[in-house]
Amino acid sequence: MLVLSHKIQIKNPTVKQERYFRQACGTSRFAYNWGLAEWKRQYEAGLKPTAFKIKKAFNAIKPVDFPWVFNVTKCAAEQAFANLGTAFKHFFNGSGQYPQFKKKGRRDSFYLSNDQFKTEGNRIKIPKLGWVKLTESIRFEGKILSATVSSNADKWFISISVQLKTSPVKISENQTDVVGVDLGVKSLATLSNGETIEGQKPLKKLSR
Structure with a gap:
């Protein structure tokens, strides 16, 4: 997975x-x-x-x-x-500091569960807002889990988490069964071990 x-x-x-x-x-x-x-x-x-x-x-x-x-x-x-x-x-459990109050302008974001939005091509529908255009479509197919909208340098981004049955990129044998991969704007993917995988542009969709 x-x-x-x-x-x-x-x-x-x-x-x-x-x-x-x-x-x-x-x-x-x-x-x-x-x-x-x-x-x-x-x-x-x-x-x-x-x-x-x-x-x-x-x-x-x-x-x-x-x-x-x-x-x-x-x-x-x-x-x-x-x-x-x-x-x-x-x-x-000792793995983090005591929670601090959040400040405006620092890592501003909000979460969307998978029942709170839908995607269609290069756009996404958000509750009480409607359709929002994206610069590209999701690059792969699978079960959409959630999304997070965030801002960075006066630009807005949406990070969509998708669960796949098979990997569209080569994963080394020493990886665990569940691997977190972040598909960014520049690189195809960054694995949980920090390895970056470059993809060819444009990349419309990766099959299961």
């Missing part, structure tokens, strides 16, 4: 689309920071906070206190709590 992450630049986003992207990133950041503050509050009150409990508390008050979160995909806030839970898990 192989999971590929194909990063594609969003083509000439409109003012409306960029506004949506910024709102979704802001919603994700706000939910994470709210969750971190609530986690600290519950812990100091002698409670045992979890990502599920924090998310439940947020959902209970968001219709009245934070109605603007409904302007973007529900995943923007939901995934923030999952990420917070993962951050605390890493902290408790």
Whole structure:
């Protein structure tokens, strides 16, 4: 089993689309920071906070206190709590530092589950926004797992994770059964061991 992450630049986003992207990133950041503050509050009150409990508390008050979160995909806030839970898990097992509040403009992004978007050629449909053009189509076929929209140097990108049954690139025998591969804009793929594989351009699609 192989999971590929194909990063594609969003083509000439409109003012409306960029506004949506910024709102979704802001919603994700706000939910994470709210969750971190609530986690600290519950812990100091002698409670045992979890990502599920924090998310439940947020959902209970968001219709009245934070109605603007409904302007973007529900995943923007939901995934923030999952990420917070993962951050605390890493902290408790010693593999990470104590979670910090997120700052605007630093690694701004928001997540989309596979039921929250659809692809068609070189475009993608996002909830409450509509179709968005991409600079290219996904280079391979498989089961789409998720996507993440992010910004870098005033440009917007979407990274789409796809699960393949067979590898479109040669994987060495010492690789594990599940391998993470990042398909970037310049190179075909970067394996989990750091190896870069160059691809010929243009590359429209890789068969299973």
